[in-house]
Amino acid sequence: MGPDDAYANAPYIPDGESYPARWAAEAAAFRNRHPPDVVPYGETTRQAFDLFLPEQEPRGLVVFVHGGYWMRFGRGDWSHLAAGPLSEGWAVAMPGYDLCPDVHIRDITRQVARAVTVASERVSGPLRLAGHSAGGHLVARMCCSDVSLTERGRIERILPISPVSDLEPLRETSMNDTLRIDSREAEQESPVHHPAPDCPVHVWVGGDERPAFIDQARWLSASWDMPLTVEPGRHHFDVIDGLADAASPLARALLS
Template sequence: MELDDAYANAAHIPDGARYPDRWAEEAAQFRANALCALDIAYGEGPRARFDLFHPARLARGVVVFVHGGYWRMFDKSYWSHLAAGSLAQGWAVAIVSYDLCPQATITQIGDQVATAVNVIAQRVSGPIRLTGHSAGGQLVARLGAIGPNAAWKTRLAGIVPISPVADLTPLLNTSMNADLRLGAQEARAQSPVYMPAPECPVTVWVGSDERPVFIEQSQRLAQHWGCEIYVDPVKHHFDVIAGLTMPSSPLTLAVCCGHLA
C-alpha cells in the first residue's frame, strides 16, 4: 500500500527483527526477581490483564505503561523490565495487555485501557501517571483527552506519549488496515491530534532517528496541545523506550516527575 514503508520500523533499524526476542528475554529476567502481582484481571477475556510491580517502599503513586505494536502485536510480558526506572523512583508500575485487532477495534481497545486504569487506580493510591509507546502512545493520549469522566482522573498527574501514532488517518492507506479495519470517521475520532488537550501536563517524547512520520506526528501533537516535546538524541523507534529501565534517565524523570532532570 501507499504508506506501508513510512510506518515500517523494523526494516529501517539495524537488527530490527531481533528486538522482540530481546525484550521478551529481558522482561522475563526482570519478573523473576521483582516484587509483583501478575495477571490481574480487569475485564473479561484472557488479555484483559495487567501486571503490577511494587517498589521496595510505600509507593508514591502508580505509573501505567501501555505497549505498542500497531494494536496488532505483543502483550504485557514483553515490557516488564521497563518498570525498573520508575520503581527505583518509588512508583508502582502497572503494565497492561489488551485485545488486539482485528478481534477488537481501536476504539474498543481504548475503552479497555480506560477500564484497566480504573481498576489499577482502585489498587494503588496516590497520583497516576500514564505513558505508552507507539500505539500505546495513542492509547494514553486518547485516555487523557477524551477518556471517561472517572474519579481517578482527578489523580492524573501527567502523560508521556512516546513516539505516538497521533494521527490515524494515514493508516487508511496502509496494508495493516486489513487488521485495523479503520474507516475515515473512526480514524479521525481516535486521533489525538484532533482531540482536546488533557488537563494534566503532557510531554510528547520521540527519537531523533525515528521514521519521519513519527517525528512529524509528535511535533503536530505537541503543537496542537501546546505541550512540551522532547526529541531524544540518536534514538530510533525500538530503543527510544530504553530510558524507562534507568532511574535517572530523562525519560524516567519525565514520566515520574514531569521534568527532565
C-alpha cells in the first residue's frame, strides 16, 4: 500500500464521492431552520465562524472544526452537526479557516486558536472542542502549550474524531505538493510530539476506517494516555454523524 492509497478515503467508502454534496445539502437545510450569526475573527473572508445559539441561555460553547486535509471545505458544509449540542442547550461555533496552499498548517492552527478565543468572548461558560480528520488535528493542537489560547482554562473536553496526530506520513503523499509540510513543521504541528495536556481528551475513530486513520487515533491516545473509542461499523465519512443526535454515543462523549 502506497502513501497516497493509505490516506485515500472516498475510494473505500460505498458511494463515497456523493458525501460532500449530501453534507452541503443537509447543512444548508439546517441553516434555513436555524440561521447562525456570522462572526469574523480575522482579515480574510474564510476567517469567520457560524455561531448557532439555543433558545435559552447557553450552557456553554461547543466548537466544531471541520476536516478536508486542510485543503477543502468550509464552515458552511457542516451546519447540521450542530443539531445535537444545540438541542442540549449548548451554543455551537463552526469556524472556517484559510486553506493550503495559500497558508501553511501552522497558520491554520493559529487561526483556529483565534476563532476559539473570539467565540469564547461571545459565549460564557465551559468550552468543549470537537474536530474531524484535519479538524481533529486542529482541536488537539488547541491544548498544546505552544499554542496561544487565552481561554484554555475553560476547556472541559476535547474530542478529536479520526484525527491526524502525526503529520510525518503525509510528507510522503502527493498531497504534500499542496500542504508543503517540511520536517520542522511535521515535528511542531504533530500533537503526538507534544506533552499530554491537562484537559481531558477522548479520541474517537470509526472501526471501518482506513488502517492509517485507526493508527493515527491510536498513536494520539497512547502518546497522551487518553481514552480511545473505536466505533464499530463507522467509516471516515459517517463517523461524525452522531454529532447531530444528542443521544448518540459520539455526542454523549462530547456533551456528558
